[in-house]
Amino acid sequence: MKTAMIAAVSTALLTTTAYAQDAASSSVRQAESSWYKDGQARIQEMLARQPNTNRAKNVILFVADGNGVGTNFAIRLFAGQNQGEMGEEHVLPYETPDFHSALVKTYNINAQTPDSAPTAGAMNSGVKQRFNTINLSEEGRHDNCASEEGNRLTTFAELATEAGKSVGVVSTARITHATPAGVYAKTANRDWEAEAPEGCTDIATQLVDQMKAGVVDIALGGGGGMFFSEGANTEGAYKAKRTDGKNLVENATDAGAQYVYDATTLSGADMSGEKPVLGLFKDSHMSYEVDRPESEPSLTDMTKAAIDYLKTNDQGFYLEIEAGRVDHANHDGNAYRTLSDGEEFARAIALADELTDDEDTLLIVTADHEHAIAFNGYCGRGNPILGICYDVDAEGVKHSDTPLLADDGKPYTVIGYLNGAGSILTPKESAEGGEVFSGSRPDVTEDEATDVDYIQQALIPMSSETHSGEDVAVYAKGPWAHLFDGTIEQNYIFHVMHYAAMDASAEGASGQ
Amino acid sequence: MTTNRRQVLAFGAASFLIAARPMPVFAETEIIKLRDLYEKDQSFTKLAKRLEGQRVGVEGYMAPPLKAESNFFVLTRRPMAVCPFCESEADWPDDILAVYAKRVVDVVRYNVKLVTTGRLELGAFTDPETGFVSRVRLADATFERA
Numbered sequence: 001m002k003t004a005m006i007a008a009v010s011t012a013l014l015t016t017t018a019y020a021q022d023a024a025s026s027s028v029r030q031a032e033s034s035w036y037k038d039g040q041a042r043i044q045e046m047l048a049r050q051p052n053t054n055r056a057k058n059v060i061l062f063v064a065d066g067n068g069v070g071t072n073f074a075i076r077l078f079a080g081q082n083q084g085e086m087g088e089e090h091v092l093p094y095e096t097p098d099f100h101s102a103l104v105k106t107y108n109i110n111a112q113t114p115d116s117a118p119t120a121g122a123m124n125s126g127v128k129q130r131f132n133t134i135n136l137s138e139e140g141r142h143d144n145c146a147s148e149e150g151n152r153l154t155t156f157a158e159l160a161t162e163a164g165k166s167v168g169v170v171s172t173a174r175i176t177h178a179t180p181a182g183v184y185a186k187t188a189n190r191d192w193e194a195e196a197p198e199g200c201t202d203i204a205t206q207l208v209d210q211m212k213a214g215v216v217d218i219a220l221g222g223g224g225g226m227f228f229s230e231g232a233n234t235e236g237a238y239k240a241k242r243t244d245g246k247n248l249v250e251n252a253t254d255a256g257a258q259y260v261y262d263a264t265t266l267s268g269a270d271m272s273g274e275k276p277v278l279g280l281f282k283d284s285h286m287s288y289e290v291d292r293p294e295s296e297p298s299l300t301d302m303t304k305a306a307i308d309y310l311k312t313n314d315q316g317f318y319l320e321i322e323a324g325r326v327d328h329a330n331h332d333g334n335a336y337r338t339l340s341d342g343e344e345f346a347r348a349i350a351l352a353d354e355l356t357d358d359e360d361t362l363l364i365v366t367a368d369h370e371h372a373i374a375f376n377g378y379c380g381r382g383n384p385i386l387g388i389c390y391d392v393d394a395e396g397v398k399h400s401d402t403p404l405l406a407d408d409g410k411p412y413t414v415i416g417y418l419n420g421a422g423s424i425l426t427p428k429e430s431a432e433g434g435e436v437f438s439g440s441r442p443d444v445t446e447d448e449a450t451d452v453d454y455i456q457q458a459l460i461p462m463s464s465e466t467h468s469g470e471d472v473a474v475y476a477k478g479p480w481a482h483l484f485d486g487t488i489e490q491n492y493i494f495h496v497m498h499y500a501a502m503d504a505s506a507e508g509a510s511g512q
Numbered sequence: 513m514t515t516n517r518r519q520v521l522a523f524g525a526a527s528f529l530i531a532a533r534p535m536p537v538f539a540e541t542e543i544i545k546l547r548d549l550y551e552k553d554q555s556f557t558k559l560a561k562r563l564e565g566q567r568v569g570v571e572g573y574m575a576p577p578l579k580a581e582s583n584f585f586v587l588t589r590r591p592m593a594v595c596p597f598c599e600s601e602a603d604w605p606d607d608i609l610a611v612y613a614k615r616v617v618d619v620v621r622y623n624v625k626l627v628t629t630g631r632l633e634l635g636a637f638t639d640p641e642t643g644f645v646s647r648v649r650l651a652d653a654t655f656e657r658a
Binding site: 287291292293294295332333334421422423426427452453455463 | 545547551553554589590591607621622623624
């Protein structure tokens with residue numbers, strides 16, 4: 001009898017969900033709706049979530065440059081629609097319930113609209129920084145070489161190295177560009193990629209110096225030109241950008257590093273972790289994913305190579321991976337490449353998640369800032385995210401075939417930009433001299449809007465579309481990922497990485 | 513000659529009706545996109561090789577000219593505001609087209625879509641005046657707004 005009762009109780013405990021659903025179905029008419037059931041299932045998933053209080057052996061920081069909440073919404077729909085879904089319901093690999101998340105305030109010390117240098121620095125040093133500077137304290141001044149002295153900050157990469165970990169940095173932008181430079185460089189000017197004033201060190205040289213110092217173990221990206229001077233005869237040498245006569249690749253290989261310059265040499269590299277790897281796959285930024293030749297590794301290829309290499313260290317690693325060109329395509333006002341590079345970013349994250357263990361790896365996904373991208377309405381469900389906006393179908397679910405028209409009688413695309421090259425305003429010489437900007441919207445068809453080279457319509461005329469100060473999100477899983485919650489300052493990301501990898505008890509919270 | 517002109521007009525009118533948007537169309541000139549000339553590895557496409565030496569119309573944008581009062585400009589796939597020779601960090605994209613116009617170029621703003629028509633030339637050429645190295649060019653070119 002007693003045994004039977006215990007069995008009954010445990011069955012009851014096990015079937016709480018079923019009871020809840022039964023109770024719901026008796027009083028809630030919509031209880032059988034899949035939306036309702038999905039909501040109920042999500043409650044159970046959230047209740048089952050246990051904080052992971054292990055010490056993080058590995059930390060991976062994924063940054064899609066310029067991928068704020070708005071851009072990410074568009075990437076979600078693009079990825080979903082490419083898989084045959086309507087898109088809105090799609091779940092990107094980092095949007096599953098096992099990821100904790102927060103909103104991130106991205107401003108810089110002296111800028112409401114941030115740039116990628118101080119934002120990368122904030123994530124890598126734990127403090128906000130000044131516009132256009134990287135890893136300098138508040139006293140550092142942009143473009144002022146003398147202000148670097150005494151103001152260079154300690155980076156997470158240096159702390160990780162002290163803790164015995166390996167360090168990697170991957171980017172589809174130039175490896176000397178702001179976001180990757182945030183891992184290893186300290187500079188008063190993000191543009192000092194290949195040369196710097198007397199008394200300061202250019203960013204490419206700082207990377208090689210950090211490699212020689214044993215801080216950076218693997219660096220993969222574009223920007224080969226920043227490492228070569230005219231006349232360099234290294235195999236795979238790029239169009240020289242240096243003027244100091246130095247060949248930094250030779251400098252690195254002389255110190256024991258391996259140099260790789262295409263997909264073939266990357267796959268042939270020694271990944272045992274014995275010899276650092278410097279991979280430079282293009283003279284400037286790497287190709288957008290839609291334009292990428294097979295000879296160039298993808299972001300996913302580089303992610304795999306970096307993790308394979310870094311995993312050889314028993315004490316773990318810190319790896320920053322940037323999808324650098326989501327930002328560039330946004331600057332061009334070209335939503336297609338923004339979204340296709342964002343889709344590749346998602347693939348790289350899925351692979352990194354697969355190659356690592358949630359028990360010991362803190363996987364963080366974020367962006368450095370948002371753009372002046374915006375979304376029109378009221379488009380029906382499943383509206384192609386790159387297309388023109390079609391009306392809602394009051395009877396069905398999927399959008400109707402009727403394009404919505406603005407007051408000028410013309411259709412409009414879902415995505416637009418507040419400023420940029422797609423501006424509908426063009427200059428004309430005024431009678432008083434000078435230029436007057438005026439214009440009207442051009443017509444746009446679905447075929448034109450979904451073309452890979454289409455530039456979305458914009459308002460304010462600017463040669464390069466701008467960032468915006470709008471929030472970005474951060475998503476994380478693994479040790480101490482639950483410390484991401486609410487609305488946070490961007491520099492707090494460093495503190496979670498630091499706590500998870502260095503401050504937390506090695507035995508986990510339960511062992512304290 | 514009369515017949516030919518009538519054909520041109522007929523073709524133009526038809527394209528107007530279909531696309532609801534007049535494009536400069538010439539009876540014997542193919543209108544292609546810049547990307548139709550290059551493969552991803554930057555080699556020339558079959559189409560480019562087939563059209564070598566012929567007059568073609570290519571859609572694209574005029575990059576800010578390298579020098580004033582010149583008959584030379586660079587056609588880009590997407591608007592390119594920055595003059596790569598003025599900004600040390602800027603780089604030309606791989607897929608561009610050098611244009612040698614019949615007349616001194618009347619500069620068009622970088623974000624206005626053009627159709628540029630000229631004789632397609634393939635192979636490396638260094639411009640004696642600017643030192644600009646091109647792999648593909650349109651010679652004796654004219655251009656109109658798309």
